[in-house]
Amino acid sequence: MNEKKELINSHIDIMTIIAHARKMGWESMNVNTLQRCVYLLKVLYSFIDCINENLFSHYHFNVTTYGPYSELIHRSVVFLLTSRRLDGDMYGDIKNISDDGVDEMNVEKIKWIDTILLILSKYGESKIFSFIVNDPLYDVAVKSNQPHEIQVTSENDTLLVLNDFKQAFEETLSDTSSISKEEYISLYFDYIFSRIIRG
Numbered sequence: 001m002n003e004k005k006e007l008i009n010s011h012i013d014i015m016t017i018i019a020h021a022r023k024m025g026w027e028s029m030n031v032n033t034l035q036r037c038v039y040l041l042k043v044l045y046s047f048i049d050c051i052n053e054n055l056f057s058h059y060h061f062n063v064t065t066y067g068p069y070s071e072l073i074h075r076s077v078v079f080l081l082t083s084r085r086l087d088g089d090m091y092g093d094i095k096n097i098s099d100d101g102v103d104e105m106n107v108e109k110i111k112w113i114d115t116i117l118l119i120l121s122k123y124g125e126s127k128i129f130s131f132i133v134n135d136p137l138y139d140v141a142v143k144s145n146q147p148h149e150i151q152v153t154s155e156n157d158t159l160l161v162l163n164d165f166k167q168a169f170e171e172t173l174s175d176t177s178s179i180s181k182e183e184y185i186s187l188y189f190d191y192i193f194s195r196i197i198r199g
Helices: 003-023 031-048 071-082 107-123 125-132 136-144 157-164 166-170 181-196
Strands: 086-088 093-096
Touching (some): 003 071, 031 107, 107 125, 166 181
Antiparallel strands (some): 086 093
16 A cells, blocks of 8 residues: 555545544544554454454554554644644543544444444443553563564563463353354453452
8 A cells, every 4th residue: 555545545544543532522632642552453453353454454563651653643643633633632631523534434443443442432431542552562662762663463471461261261162153243352350340350
């Protein structure tokens, strides 16, 4: 995918994420939360489907003290603010003031966005994020102030942690083949936060 196409897709993703978050009661979204949200969309999709191309493969994230950071998201937010599709502060909260691009993507991607937003709404960003980001390289990079790209591959420590609980979780289900990706990830986090991590 070329750079221009990636940027356009990022505009559509961001407009859709913020519009759907608003439908769920989020008046606005912090830019750092947006970065984390897209990272979770990507890494959790890799957890659920390691065969097909990731719907969010065009995002590349580096380590920062605030969480994962994608230059593509940054550039897209700058454009959407200056073109008056979003209102707010580049380093604070943003919200839609336009419907341009909202839902201009396939249904699978929309359903995935809604699912991850629902999980974030249910358990809270900090709880989900502290469980998901378990990459020791992340801490090393932050402490040494040496940014590097977070690799979302099967060797990614975050995915290894998610997979550690997968077998025990699947033993609680009668048939995993009959449930959708969205149902699976929702049930997975219900299991994690009711059986593994409490409070």
